[in-house]
Amino acid sequence: MSARSDVVAPPIAVKIVISGGFGVGKTTFVGAISEIEPLVTEAELTEASIGVDDTSAVSGKTTTTVALDFGRITLDDALLLYLFGTPGQDRFSFLWDDLVDGALGAIVLIDTRRVEDSFPSIDYFEENRIPFIVGVNRFDGGMRFDLREIRDALGVSDAVPIVECDARDRVSVKDVLVALTEEVLTRRLG
Amino acid sequence: MTDEPRAGHRPPPSTYDEDPVVRPFMLTGGRTQTVHDGLRIETQLRAAPAALSAPLRFEARRIVELCQQPRSLADLSAALRAPLGVVRVIAGDLITEGYLRIEQQPAELSISLIERIRDRVRAL
Numbered sequence A: 001m002s003a004r005s006d007v008v009a010p011p012i013a014v015k016i017v018i019s020g021g022f023g024v025g026k027t028t029f030v031g032a033i034s035e036i037e038p039l040v041t042e043a044e045l046t047e048a049s050i051g052v053d054d055t056s057a058v059s060g061k062t063t064t065t066v067a068l069d070f071g072r073i074t075l076d077d078a079l080l081l082y083l084f085g086t087p088g089q090d091r092f093s094f095l096w097d098d099l100v101d102g103a104l105g106a107i108v109l110i111d112t113r114r115v116e117d118s119f120p121s122i123d124y125f126e127e128n129r130i131p132f133i134v135g136v137n138r139f140d141g142g143m144r145f146d147l148r149e150i151r152d153a154l155g156v157s158d159a160v161p162i163v164e165c166d167a168r169d170r171v172s173v174k175d176v177l178v179a180l181t182e183e184v185l186t187r188r189l190g
Numbered sequence B: 001m002t003d004e005p006r007a008g009h010r011p012p013p014s015t016y017d018e019d020p021v022v023r024p025f026m027l028t029g030g031r032t033q034t035v036h037d038g039l040r041i042e043t044q045l046r047a048a049p050a051a052l053s054a055p056l057r058f059e060a061r062r063i064v065e066l067c068q069q070p071r072s073l074a075d076l077s078a079a080l081r082a083p084l085g086v087v088r089v090i091a092g093d094l095i096t097e098g099y100l101r102i103e104q105q106p107a108e109l110s111i112s113l114i115e116r117i118r119d120r121v122r123a124l
């Protein structure tokens, strides 16, 4: 397929966004599958970042940073998959436009003990018509809900896939990524 | 997408040597945005080998070195341990100056490409 001259064609770069509340397993998820250590890059908030309390101030002024998880998977020699984990709080939503632009789709991770933490992410992806699925992380000590209850609690349509996942387990993370690609295909073909 | 500068576009060369030493210290000069159409966090950037002999310093030089192989802003940010916003501005300048170029990416992912992604992920 590749007509190689001395300059090799660049890989096609595709990205998937992982969102959800704090402590929901985003960093773990990215780290479980990334071929590089899940790197945390910093996005700068230079605009008024009122109410940002879980970020570290750098220059004392209005500049604060937000940690983004960044993972990379080489799918083949011409295809790169990037994963970006981003905090799901409303106040970070200005970051999302940038992250989500051109994304294949998104995965919203939820902890059944705090489903409401995922609302801003879900609202955002719905409003912007980004294909997304919900990954339910089973935390020890978390109550078991059935998927119907979770769907009702989230208020997402029946069309949005909700899958169980263990962000610590590579195979499980892989399954979630595959489920997202299936959802993207379904939307495209439907 | 649009007819904005992309791969292949050759902006005017920066032949004027205005403060080549001071400039790197300014880094981003307080700017937070350099707009290049199609420059996303994952967009592959590549520098021409000739850019290695350009009078660039610090981050700009490192970016040109790293981008002898295609790399994204995210890769560069991680490699340089610099915030994305900073890398975006420096890379944006390098693009404007013609040292770095944005590699073309498909405007829309085809069905067959999405299927390929799915199959490759499944096979990981």
Ligand SMILES: Nc1nc2c(ncn2[C@@H]2O[C@H](COP(=O)(O)OP(=O)(O)O)[C@@H](O)[C@H]2O)c(=O)[nH]1
Binding pocket: A020, A021, A022, A023, A024, A025, A026, A027, A028, A029, A137, A138, A139, A140, A165, A166, A167, A168
């Ligand atoms: N039981 C369980 N624990 C998890 C899972 N994912 C993450 N954790 C743990 O939850 C904590 C927070 O995870 P982290 O990835 O840092 O969350 P983040 O804030 O969304 O990045 C860590 O101690 C993880 O080990 C999961 O799927 N199941």
Ligand SMILES: [Mg+2]
Binding pocket: A023, A026, A027, A028, A069
């Ligand atoms: Mg985290």
